[in-house]
Amino acid sequence: MSVGELVLSLADNKQLLGLRYAEWATRAPSLEADIAAAAMGLDDIGHSRVLLGCLEPLGEDPRAADRENDAGAYLNLPYLDQPWTTWGHFVAANAVLDTAFTAMIQACVEGNLEVLQSRLRKMLMEERYHFLHGRSWLREGIAPEPLEAAWREAVEWFGPPDGEVARLHQEGKLAAGPAELLGRVEERLEMKAPRFEPDWRAWDPRRRRSRPGAIDARTFGMLRGLEERKFMPSGASRGA
Amino acid sequence: MQREYQRVHQHVKVYEVFARKARPEPLRQIGSVVAPDADLAAAYARATYDEERWVEMKIVPKEAITTLWAPGEEVAE
Numbered sequence: 363m364s365v366g367e368l369v370l371s372l373a374d375n376k377q378l379l380g381l382r383y384a385e386w387a388t389r390a391p392s393l394e395a396d397i398a399a400a401a402m403g404l405d406d407i408g409h410s411r412v413l414l415g416c417l418e419p420l421g422e423d424p425r426a427a428d429r430e431n432d433a434g435a436y437l438n439l440p441y442l443d444q445p446w447t448t449w450g451h452f453v454a455a456n457a458v459l460d461t462a463f464t465a466m467i468q469a470c471v472e473g474n475l476e477v478l479q480s481r482l483r484k485m486l487m488e489e490r491y492h493f494l495h496g497r498s499w500l501r502e503g504i505a506p507e508p509l510e511a512a513w514r515e516a517v518e519w520f521g522p523p524d525g526e527v528a529r530l531h532q533e534g535k536l537a538a539g540p541a542e543l544l545g546r547v548e549e550r551l552e553m554k555a556p557r558f559e560p561d562w563r564a565w566d567p568r569r570r571r572s573r574p575g576a577i578d579a580r581t582f583g584m585l586r587g588l589e590e591r592k593f594m595p596s597g598a599s600r601g602a
Numbered sequence: 603m604q605r606e607y608q609r610v611h612q613h614v615k616v617y618e619v620f621a622r623k624a625r626p627e628p629l630r631q632i633g634s635v636v637a638p639d640a641d642l643a644a645a646y647a648r649a650t651y652d653e654e655r656w657v658e659m660k661i662v663p664k665e666a667i668t669t670l671w672a673p674g675e676e677v678a679e
Contacts, residue, residue, distance in 0.1 A: 391610040392610070392611075392636075394635055394636060394637065394642075394646040394649075394650065395646075397646070397649050397650050398645055398646055398649040398650075400649070401648070401649035401650075401652065402649070491644065491645045491648045491649070492645075494641040494642065494644055494645045495641075495642060495645035495646075497641065498637075498638070498639055498641040498642040498645070499642070502610070502611065502638075
């Protein structure tokens with residue numbers, strides 16, 4: 363895995379996270395939480411665009427043509443494959459996964475690649491409010507299942523101790539390796555990840571996940587602009 | 603479809619939101635949010651009121667504000 367693939371993984375995960383947040387913009391437990399869900403969704407979709415814009419200056423664009431037709435070509439985590447069914451899923455993603463992505467962005471900003479240092483810094487300021495939101499709701503208490511799933515996927519996303527993230531850390535492109543990244547998330551959330559040993563043999567180093575699967579068809583259609591076309595007047599053509 | 607909002611938090615506070623667009627301007631109240639703690643209130647204030655380019659934003663628990671007088675009340679002699 364190259365730094366470009368890591369940035370693409372961040373971009374895909376943030377795009378899906380943003381879409382999943384937005385799905386709760388009218389379903390959260392209070393009006394304020396609805397608004398926060400919409401705002402955080404906008405933030406993360408914007409962050410995804412900034413990250414995608416870093417690929418060319420990094421000298422590589424790992425996006426293949428199959429992204430147009432194959433939902434499995436997206437590098438998102440299983441947690442984001444399907445719409446969340448409970449508010450607890452939202453909170454676990456907001457607290458754990460969003461903070462994990464932020465820890466990686468911080469490692470990029472503090473690394474030695476100038477394009478990431480300069481372009482990703484503003485995200486850290488915006489992510490501060492995602493963190494406050496997620497941690498505060500997490501303190502209210504949620505069911506253990508989504509929380510454990512989010513922690514497991516965060517650990518898997520950081521990768522094995524001798525994997526590519528560790529190598530990028532040794533090269534100075536990232537300011538932290540997998541263990542430091544996990545430690546930063548635990549420190550910020552003031553809690554420990556459940557102890558488990560991922561099956562790294564079943565782990566896909568490109569998609570940074572063990573579980574097979576892909577984004578649901580409706581969301582994938584939305585990413586490709588197909589859902590919006592359903593609302594076009596009959597007979598209208600693009601650009602008309 | 604009508605939707606009724608039900609707060610899941612048992613104990614919430616009102617936080618007044620203050621902001622300004624430029625250093626020479628005084629902070630002014632731009633609205634309020636309801637939250638169980640200052641962290642969530644900060645996240646809500648930023649999400650709700652960030653459509654303008656504020657150079658500064660602060661929140662204050664409404665209960666921390668002492669009213670000297672207000673419209674409709676008699677001024678203490």
